Amino acid sequence: MSLNPDVQARVHAEIDAIIGNDALLSMHHRIQLPxxxxxxxxxxxxxxxxxxxxxxxxxxxxxxxxYFIPKGTMIIPNLYSVHMNPELWPEPEKFKPERFLDSDGNIDQKELIPFSVGKRQCLGEGMAKMELFLYFTSMMQHFNFKPAPGYPAPNTKGLLGFTNAPEPFHILVRKRNAK
Ligand code: HEM
Structure with missing residues (x-):
């Protein structure tokens, strides 16, 4: 959000209109915050x-x-190649949330598969999606995120291991509507 102030402003405006600053967030709000x-x-x-x-x-x-794939062959699914495919996501390197909204403003997840696919896809998907929504929306309800003066902007490439984790970074976080 510190790197995408226009997106942050739209998220703040949507949350302010539907929940306000004080009300306690719940999963019931998710459908109202596309x-x-x-x-x-x-x-x-x-x-x-x-x-x-x-x-x-x-x-x-x-x-x-x-291809012929003999029984027992190890398969490594490349989810990154799906998420960066320009045929599915024009300008895939750009951060554009509106690509997940249809013409009526409703969510269309398209080919997004962060939890993989098939019988062994992530067992925690439902819980992870709830946590992501409650954590992110609550942070956005209460705080503003900006680049920290004197520090480099957060690097979005990440540190690649089994998971792709963020490098350490500095940002400026301010309480919204602080008196
Ligand atoms: C944003 C958060 C998460 C992401 C992106 C994620 C992603 C994934 C992916 C890609 C797999 C591999 C699926 C496959 O083998 O094809 C997986 C498996 C799994 N995940 Fe998650 N996961 C997340 C959170 C969670 C949470 C919160 C839990 C538990 C509460 C969880 C439990 C599991 C389990 C048990 C498996 C193994 C399923 C199996 O092999 O049958 N995950 N996850």
Missing amino acids: FTEATILETQRLGDVVPLGVPHAVTEDVYFRD
Whole structure:
């Protein structure tokens, strides 16, 4: 949000109109905050926290497109390649939450697969989505995020391990509507 002040302003405005500063946030608000939800989805796409999913193996011989994959072969799903595919997401390197809103302003998740797909997809998806919504929206309800003077802007490339984690960074966080 510190790198995208226009998006932050739209999220603040949506939250102010629907919840205000004082009311306690709950999951019931999620459906009323499509731009905020779209911002979380775009963060998941670009943040790509689990870029290579979890390795699996095929349990039988498989023919896929022009490939023969013998039983027992390890498969590493490249979720990053889906999330950065310019045919699915024009200008994929840009942070544009509105790509997840349809013409009526409703959420359309499209091909977003941060929790992978299939029988072994993330078991915690429902809980993770609730946590992301409650944490992010509550932070946005109460705080403003800006680049910290004298420090470099946060690096969005991340530190790649099994997960893609943020590098340490400095930002300026101020309580909104502080008296
Ligand atoms: C934003 C947060 C999260 C992301 C992006 C995420 C992503 C993933 C991905 C990509 C997989 C691999 C799926 C596969 O093998 O194809 C996975 C598996 C799994 N996740 Fe998550 N996860 C998140 C949060 C959570 C939470 C909060 C929990 C538990 C409460 C959880 C529990 C699990 C479990 C148990 C599996 C293994 C499922 C299986 O192998 O059958 N995850 N997750």
